[in-house]
Amino acid sequence: MSRSNAVLTPESQTITSLDCDTDTRLKAITQLGIVEASAEQAFDDLTQLAAQICDAPVALVSVVEKDRQWFKAKVGFTPSETPIDQSVCAHALGSREMLVIPDLMSDPRTMSNPIVTGEPHIRFYAGAPLVTEDGIAIGSLCVIDYKPRPAGLTQKQVSALSKLADQVMAQFALRRALADREDLVAGLSRAHGRAAEERRRLTSMFQAAPSFMALLRGPEHVFDMTNAAYQRMVGGRDVLGRSVREALPDAAEQGFADLLDKVYRTGEVYQVEAALFASQASPEGPVDERYLDFVYQPLEENGEVTGIFVEGYDVTDRVWQIRRQEALSELGERLRDSNEVAGIATIAAEILAGLLGATRAGFGSVDLQNETVFMHPNWCAPGAEPVEGTYRFRDYGSFIDDLVAGRPVLIEDIAVDERTRDSENALAELGIRVLCNLPILEDGKLVMVVFVHHDTARQLSNDDLAFIRQVGDRAQAAIARIQAEKLQKVLNQELSHRLKNTLAMVQAIAGQTLRSVTEKDAVEAFNSRIHALSTAHQILLQENWSAAPIRNVVSGVVKTLNQSDRFALDGPDVVLGARAALSMTLVLHELATNAIKYGALSVEAGSVSIEWCIDHAEEDTFALTWTEQGGPAATEPDGRGGFGSRLIKMGLLGTGSTSINYGTEGLQAEMRAPLSQMQQI
Incomplete structure (x- = not known):
C-alpha cells in the first residue's frame, strides 16, 4: 500500500498505544500466511539495509499480535519477541505515517517502558508501519538507537525506510502468491492421473498455450511432456523420454541442467528474466541465440520433489527491440555532439558493429571518379584482420551502383547475392561473408561509405534491416545538419556584411540629412x-x-x-x-x-x-x-x-x-x- 513520507513526532499527534481493531489485524496476519519460522534471507537483507541507511545499530521487522510482538527479522537485537506492554512499534499502528520518537526517555508513552529504563536502554525509535493492500497495519519496520537523536532522520532516510517497509510487505505478499502457485502446480500434478479424456483436454490446452512449457520427471529431469512452443524453442528436437543432458547438450553446457539439479535438490523455485540460451540443434548447425523469461517450479508428492515444471516465454524480440532503441538513443546523443563527417561515419560504424556483433566495422573515403575507396583504420573483433588502404569497388562486385544511387547495400551471403557471387573468392580473402555498406552523400555525391562485415553467413531480420537503415538515415541527417550549419554560417557572414553596410549608410544619410x-x-x-x-x-x-x-x-x-x-x-x-x-x-x-x-x-x-x-x-x-x-x-x-x-x-x-x-x-x-x-x- 502506498504511503506518504510524512513523519509523526510526539509534537505532531497523540497516538493510542495500540490499534483498537486487533481482530482485523490478526486476520490480516493469518491471510498473509506470516508465521514464525527460521530466518529468511530476503527479510534479513531488508533489515540490514534499513540499519545501514539510517546508521542505526538495531533494525527490526516487527509483527504485532494481541499480547506480544515478534520479529520476523532483526539486526543488533537479541530477543525474538517482547510483551505488548514493552512494544514501541505498537504506537505506530494508529497511523499510516512514520513514527519518529527522538528521545524515548522524554516521551510520555515510552519513558517508563522497561526496555527504555532498563536493558537494553534504547533511546531513539523510528518505525514505518507495515500496511496491507487493505490498509491494515500489522507491524512496522523500525530502526533503534541507544542514544537520542534530536534531529531524528533525514528526509532521504525517511523516504528510504518507508520504501523498505513497502518491500517487506511485497515479500510477504510474494510468499503468499508463491504458496498459492505451489498449490496450483501441485493440483496440476495430481490431475495428471485423471481419466484419459480429461488428460486429452488438458493436453490440448497445454499444447496451445502461448508460453513454452515442459514437465520433467525424476532426478535426471526426463522429459514427460512438452508443448509446441517448447519444441520451437529447442529447434524441433526429439526430447520426450530423454534426460535434459542427453536431449539438450547445448543447454547442459550452459548450466541449465545444473540449475535443474539445484531446484530438484532444494525444492526452491528458480525464476529468471532475459536469460541467454544459445540453441544449437546439431553440432554442425548454426547457433541461434534466444533470450528467455522462465521459471523452474518443483513438483512434490507426499512432501518429496518428484519433478520440475518449466514455463516461460521467448522474449528475444523484446530484448533486441530494447537494445535497438538504446543503440539509436546512443547514436542520437553522440551524433548531436559531432561536427565532422568522418566522426559521424565512425560513430555509425561503432553502433552498427556493437549491435549486430560484427567481425569488422569502419568507414572509407570514396574516389568516385576512379571508383576506389580508401579504408581508414577500422575496428576488428578478436582474431579478425583489419582492411586498410585503397581498394577498387569493381574488384568485389557491382554493389557500387547502389551506393552511388544512395541506396544501402545489405548482402546476407556474398556467395548467393548476384552483386557479389562472381567475386566470392576476393571477398572471402578479406574475411567477408556478410556485407553491409551505408552510403554517405554530400550535395548528392557519394563521398564516404560506412561498412560492417561478418565472416560467417547470417540472416538479417526485417528488424535488423530497419535498424541499419535508421542508422544510415540518422547519420545522413547529421551530415546534412553540418552542411546546413556551414551554409548558414556563410549566409550569416554575408548578412552581417550587408547589414553593417546598411547601418553605416543609414548613419551617413542621417548625418547628411x-x-x-x-x-x-x-x-x-x-x-x-x-x-x-x-x-x-x-x-x-x-x-x-x-x-x-x-x-x-x-x-x-x-x-x-x-x-x-x-x-x-x-x-x-x-x-x-x-x-x-x-x-x-x-x-x-x-x-x-x-x-x-x-x-x-x-x-x-x-x-x-x-x-x-x-x-x-x-x-x-x-x-x-x-x-x-x-x-x-x-x-x-x-x-x-x-x-x-x-x-x-x-x-x-x-x-x-x-x-x-x-x-x-x-x-x-x-x-x-x-x-x-x-x-x-
Missing part, C-alpha cells in the same frame, strides 16, 4: 541608438541569429560606453531570444546614456549595478534590476519625457511591467517579463 539640425544632442542620440542596434546584431550573429546569452548582451552594451570598470553585472546564465536581446539592448542603452548625462556615471564616484534573476513564485518570470549608486539624486522627467524615457517605461519586450524609483542615491529600475516570452525565438 540632419547636418542642419541645431539640436545636436538628438542627432548624437540617434547615432548612438543605431550603434547599439549594430552591437546587438553582432552578438546575435555569433549565435546564428536565434538567441544569445544575457551576459553577452549586457556586456556588449557596457563595452560601447568605455566605462566597464564602473559596472557590476550579476545573474544566472539565461539565453534570450532575438527579439528580447534587441529590446534589452535598446533599454539598457537608454539607461546608460541617461546615467552618463544626469545620473551616477556623470560623476567620478558613481557606479551602476545590473542584476537579473528568474522568479519562480508563480509563472517563471525574468526580472532585471538597474541600480545607480554614488551619483546625484534622480529626478523624474517633466511631462511624458523624451523617446528614451518612454522606451524605458515600456520595459522589456514593451510589456510596460517596469517599476522606477527616483531615489536620493540615484535611479533604480526593475523590469519584469514572462521568461517564456524572453526566450522566444
Whole structure:
C-alpha cells in the first residue's frame, strides 16, 4: 500500500498505544500466511539495509499480535519477541505515517517502558508501519538507537525506510502468491492421473498455450511432456523420454541442467528474466541465440520433489527491440555532439558493429571518379584482420551502383547475392561473408561509405534491416545538419556584411540629412541608438541569429560606453531570444546614456549595478534590476519625457511591467517579463 513520507513526532499527534481493531489485524496476519519460522534471507537483507541507511545499530521487522510482538527479522537485537506492554512499534499502528520518537526517555508513552529504563536502554525509535493492500497495519519496520537523536532522520532516510517497509510487505505478499502457485502446480500434478479424456483436454490446452512449457520427471529431469512452443524453442528436437543432458547438450553446457539439479535438490523455485540460451540443434548447425523469461517450479508428492515444471516465454524480440532503441538513443546523443563527417561515419560504424556483433566495422573515403575507396583504420573483433588502404569497388562486385544511387547495400551471403557471387573468392580473402555498406552523400555525391562485415553467413531480420537503415538515415541527417550549419554560417557572414553596410549608410544619410539640425544632442542620440542596434546584431550573429546569452548582451552594451570598470553585472546564465536581446539592448542603452548625462556615471564616484534573476513564485518570470549608486539624486522627467524615457517605461519586450524609483542615491529600475516570452525565438 502506498504511503506518504510524512513523519509523526510526539509534537505532531497523540497516538493510542495500540490499534483498537486487533481482530482485523490478526486476520490480516493469518491471510498473509506470516508465521514464525527460521530466518529468511530476503527479510534479513531488508533489515540490514534499513540499519545501514539510517546508521542505526538495531533494525527490526516487527509483527504485532494481541499480547506480544515478534520479529520476523532483526539486526543488533537479541530477543525474538517482547510483551505488548514493552512494544514501541505498537504506537505506530494508529497511523499510516512514520513514527519518529527522538528521545524515548522524554516521551510520555515510552519513558517508563522497561526496555527504555532498563536493558537494553534504547533511546531513539523510528518505525514505518507495515500496511496491507487493505490498509491494515500489522507491524512496522523500525530502526533503534541507544542514544537520542534530536534531529531524528533525514528526509532521504525517511523516504528510504518507508520504501523498505513497502518491500517487506511485497515479500510477504510474494510468499503468499508463491504458496498459492505451489498449490496450483501441485493440483496440476495430481490431475495428471485423471481419466484419459480429461488428460486429452488438458493436453490440448497445454499444447496451445502461448508460453513454452515442459514437465520433467525424476532426478535426471526426463522429459514427460512438452508443448509446441517448447519444441520451437529447442529447434524441433526429439526430447520426450530423454534426460535434459542427453536431449539438450547445448543447454547442459550452459548450466541449465545444473540449475535443474539445484531446484530438484532444494525444492526452491528458480525464476529468471532475459536469460541467454544459445540453441544449437546439431553440432554442425548454426547457433541461434534466444533470450528467455522462465521459471523452474518443483513438483512434490507426499512432501518429496518428484519433478520440475518449466514455463516461460521467448522474449528475444523484446530484448533486441530494447537494445535497438538504446543503440539509436546512443547514436542520437553522440551524433548531436559531432561536427565532422568522418566522426559521424565512425560513430555509425561503432553502433552498427556493437549491435549486430560484427567481425569488422569502419568507414572509407570514396574516389568516385576512379571508383576506389580508401579504408581508414577500422575496428576488428578478436582474431579478425583489419582492411586498410585503397581498394577498387569493381574488384568485389557491382554493389557500387547502389551506393552511388544512395541506396544501402545489405548482402546476407556474398556467395548467393548476384552483386557479389562472381567475386566470392576476393571477398572471402578479406574475411567477408556478410556485407553491409551505408552510403554517405554530400550535395548528392557519394563521398564516404560506412561498412560492417561478418565472416560467417547470417540472416538479417526485417528488424535488423530497419535498424541499419535508421542508422544510415540518422547519420545522413547529421551530415546534412553540418552542411546546413556551414551554409548558414556563410549566409550569416554575408548578412552581417550587408547589414553593417546598411547601418553605416543609414548613419551617413542621417548625418547628411540632419547636418542642419541645431539640436545636436538628438542627432548624437540617434547615432548612438543605431550603434547599439549594430552591437546587438553582432552578438546575435555569433549565435546564428536565434538567441544569445544575457551576459553577452549586457556586456556588449557596457563595452560601447568605455566605462566597464564602473559596472557590476550579476545573474544566472539565461539565453534570450532575438527579439528580447534587441529590446534589452535598446533599454539598457537608454539607461546608460541617461546615467552618463544626469545620473551616477556623470560623476567620478558613481557606479551602476545590473542584476537579473528568474522568479519562480508563480509563472517563471525574468526580472532585471538597474541600480545607480554614488551619483546625484534622480529626478523624474517633466511631462511624458523624451523617446528614451518612454522606451524605458515600456520595459522589456514593451510589456510596460517596469517599476522606477527616483531615489536620493540615484535611479533604480526593475523590469519584469514572462521568461517564456524572453526566450522566444
